Amino acid sequence: MSRQPRAILWDMDGTLVDTEPYWMAAETALVESFGGSWTHEDALQLVGNGLIDSAIILQQAGVDMDAEAIISLLTDGVQEALRTQGVPFRPGARELLQDLKSAGIPTGLVTMSLRRMALSVVDLIEFDAFDIVVAGDDVIHPKPHPEPYLHAASLLEIDIAEAVVIEDSPTGLRAGIASGAVALGVPHIVSLDDVGAHELWPTLDGRTAADLIELFDRKTSMTGATR
Template structure:
């Protein structure tokens, strides 16, 4: 979600900075990049190490509240082509799921701001025991969708998310945004989702699933 569907990473970074500074610490852009795509608990531990004297769950709740407030007051900056691609996938009858490490309440809040039914299912950070880069979030999503994970394409903007998708057995498409995805192992990189449709995803899957397995899935 964050960085692939919506450009909320600046909201998260601002919330992290304010929180760390409220405890007398210093939070740089480079520090914030460590958290891109991370699981919530992992991010909370990094913030505790930066001086935030709160339990992990309180940190997660505080950051989520701040980002939700930013979305309400500053708007939802959708990534180029993301909504259009989702619309085309839905029109083609392709099932879609949102897999994010944000809290479920935040994920559903973003989904509600899309003016069509964009996703069949949502898997959030508080729905799984093991966050990305563990494959559990994507495996859970495939199970909820009723499909084999090898019959799916995952789209990710972070190294952590890409590693989760690759480990799950899906075809992994990287669309870099805040951080580079070079050398992470994406099966393909696209610079943007703009001007991309369901036919592009289908072609990608057919071509890459054949090269990955030696047979067409």
């Protein structure tokens, strides 16, 4: 019988929802409002980053605002885009969440976005998708530090080694790997080659709870661990 993970922990931006274009548009408008320029390559530096780290990079690009004000302004911009343009769920993500719910496997959302941003996305899912939410303002150390995932495990009262983390960025994957979880990479905007994911899937489309159970069982069996 397959060993089943006790939780699946999801990143949000780029993994659950394709909000990266919204973030990039908000960053570009902000930098240009201070007379600077912000390229696609500049924006890629921020994918998966903690918000304070991103704010510092934007300050270096000429944004003359304190970090907290930058974070609040960008979050407002992305939330407005979500309200007016809709929530673009990544292929297969909502369906996989629904299947995990049906299978009785707990789920957590672990994002470096602000809690108000995370909850606005969660509220737009038509079922009770997540058991817990950990956001950027809930932790001291952002990804790639393992604290966000370790905090999620503590809220769920599990050992992090009993969880699978799903991430789309190198920063997020490093956090998942460092935490001790089984780390699954689903690349989106940036490559995840050579980051060290336990496995890479090109998409979540067509994937089910059974696929995640099989992945967890196979990877934990390979390490000789007993869960």
